[in-house]
Amino acid sequence: MNNLRVTELFYSLQGEGGRAGTANVFVRLQGCKTKEACYQLGIRCDTEFESGSEYSPDQLLREIEKMDTGASKNIIWTGGEPLDQLTTEHVQFFKDKGYYQALETSGLQPTEANFDYICLSPKVAEHVVAKNFKSVHELRYVRHKGQSIPEPKVEALYYCISPHSDGWTINDENLAHCIQLVKSNPKWRLSVQQHKQWKVL
Numbered sequence: 001m002n003n004l005r006v007t008e009l010f011y012s013l014q015g016e017g018g019r020a021g022t023a024n025v026f027v028r029l030q031g032c033k034t035k036e037a038c039y040q041l042g043i044r045c046d047t048e049f050e051s052g053s054e055y056s057p058d059q060l061l062r063e064i065e066k067m068d069t070g071a072s073k074n075i076i077w078t079g080g081e082p083l084d085q086l087t088t089e090h091v092q093f094f095k096d097k098g099y100y101q102a103l104e105t106s107g108l109q110p111t112e113a114n115f116d117y118i119c120l121s122p123k124v125a126e127h128v129v130a131k132n133f134k135s136v137h138e139l140r141y142v143r144h145k146g147q148s149i150p151e152p153k154v155e156a157l158y159y160c161i162s163p164h165s166d167g168w169t170i171n172d173e174n175l176a177h178c179i180q181l182v183k184s185n186p187k188w189r190l191s192v193q194q195h196k197q198w199k200v201l
Helices: 035-041 057-068 088-096 126-132 172-184 194-198
Strands: 004-013 023-029 053-055 074-078 100-105 117-120 135-143 155-163
Touching (some): 004 057, 053 057, 135 172, 155 172
Parallel strands (some): 023 074, 074 100, 117 135, 135 155
Antiparallel strands (some): 004 023
């Protein structure tokens, strides 16, 4: 298995989506092939792409065990785009150690890995997403004021709308717009980045 380049590694609460409030070790992998597309969409990524450390799977496991101490046994692979690096073998390695693994992905590329939970936050065209995924646990779209409700081609257990934030500040206009979107489209649910309100990573 290849080593993994990690930008951040921390133990905290999931702040948004269908698993909000759960304790997890977040493994934020370095780099993302869709970052230019995000910039064009006005989406500011919460990953910086320059720094980071390289870990073998065994080294990463030891660091995760120090943080989690076996209490939650939950990993969230996030980024950037985790699937730029993460392979089926990596996922199986941590599954064999008893870890529940959630993925946060842009939808740019498919995966055959046995994730327990997949959150798809599309940053590419819907036809590309639909080619790579048929169904996921969670779809999460970021919306600015004035943007319409998404029309995804992928099935999900949870359909989430998240207002675009100004750094660590929830943008009131975007929030009000997303609330109205959900009220008009009750298949969807509001997903605010609660970790920013809780003041945790």
